[in-house]
Amino acid sequence: MEPIISADTAAVRALAPAVCFVTMGCAKNEVDSQAMGRDLAAAGFRFTDDPSAADVIVVNTCSFIQSATEESLDAIFEAASLPRVEAGDAAIVVAGCMPARFGDDLAAELTEAAAFVPCSREDDIVAVLVGITGFRADADDSLPARPDRAESPVFAYVKISDGCDRFCSYCTIPHIRGRYHSFPFETVRADVEREVAAGAREIVLIAQDTGRWGADLPGSRDLAWLVDALADAFPATWFRVMYLQPEGVTDRLLRVMAERENVCPYLDIPLQHVSAPVLRAMNRAGDAEKFHGLIERIRAAVPGITLRTTLIAGFPGETEEEFEALCDFVAEEPFDYVGVFPYSREEGTAAYDLDGQLDEDEKMERAQALRDVADTCCTPRVAARIGRTMAVLVEGVEEDGQRFGRAQCQAPEVDGVTYVDCGEPGDIVEVTIADTLLYEMEGE
Ligand code: SF4
16 A cells, blocks of 8 residues: 555644554554654654644554454544644644555545555655655754653664465455565674663564574574574673564574673563464464473573463353363463463454354453453462572662562563562663562562
């Protein structure tokens, strides 16, 4: 889909227009917003965090499941109801997954938007905003430039690839993001260097499928090589790998994780299910026995490693027995953290047409039952850390002066935090875990 610019919203401004990003969805979208923000900053645009003060509101949408699409639509409608937008003094640009997924149909329906920029065309963001605003000058300094990173200043996400070739039957991502493509090492390294220079002490490597990094590049470099090279080049920085499919867990990667102190001994491996028939219907490999073996291999290679997974409850055709088997697996093979999602039936995916669709209540009930099993198994694992000494990266200070951060066993935004009594944001401090409450830890 080409970027579309509606002429009637174009307004030439003397000053550099102020842009406000509203980013929906996951960390990968946040990285994309930051990249667009950098391009716009280089072109002289200004930034504001206040949508009501913006000349252009860029809503970077998520639409991988229906609920995410609805949240993105709500954000667009909220922006459309702002007085400056209603008066025609500010424009809305819809970027990211929604225009990629729904194409021209969206442009016909969403007349509130002045332009659409699908993920594959985000490099065009400057041209699109120039088209809308008529702006072509250097920035003035009456509004602050957009901070380079929106999240905590002490960690940053760095994308190492985009797209996916796996075509899991329930997933819209390959249709939205296109085929898998690794970013060259030089690009990844430059992104890491920029974030470290800006103060990041932890880099979280993300992609739809991190384990495939390098497979489409010349030579024999793989994820293990990449992590090793980055950890070597930035020895004072923690590195963490997220979204690693089971097939991506290589012995080489585990060795790097075991040997390098600045590579977090942490793996996020989305299994999605453990029943072979359900996994085949999902167009995924594996079964409970193979996954038990995989976890055994990981724990033997990296003792004390922290493991996270995500699971889908209520997939079409999932029988009571298969669901029980999934609960049993979680109970027998306690992960440290488990994310559970009810199956979401998405138009345009192969699973949409499968027989045996469960009703919404049943999917919700199964998801909640699985969450309960996971909580019962995972929280004692967190409590078992009491008495252990850990390095904690201090992230911030609450209003009452309470400091908080994360240990290497806690990924940002999903695994809770550790409260500490020393250090400033950006410091890495040694603490002994004195107490835990569900997924939170307290160190002293
Ligand atoms: S590996 Fe992940 S992104 Fe790729 S199709 Fe499967 S669920 Fe979607």
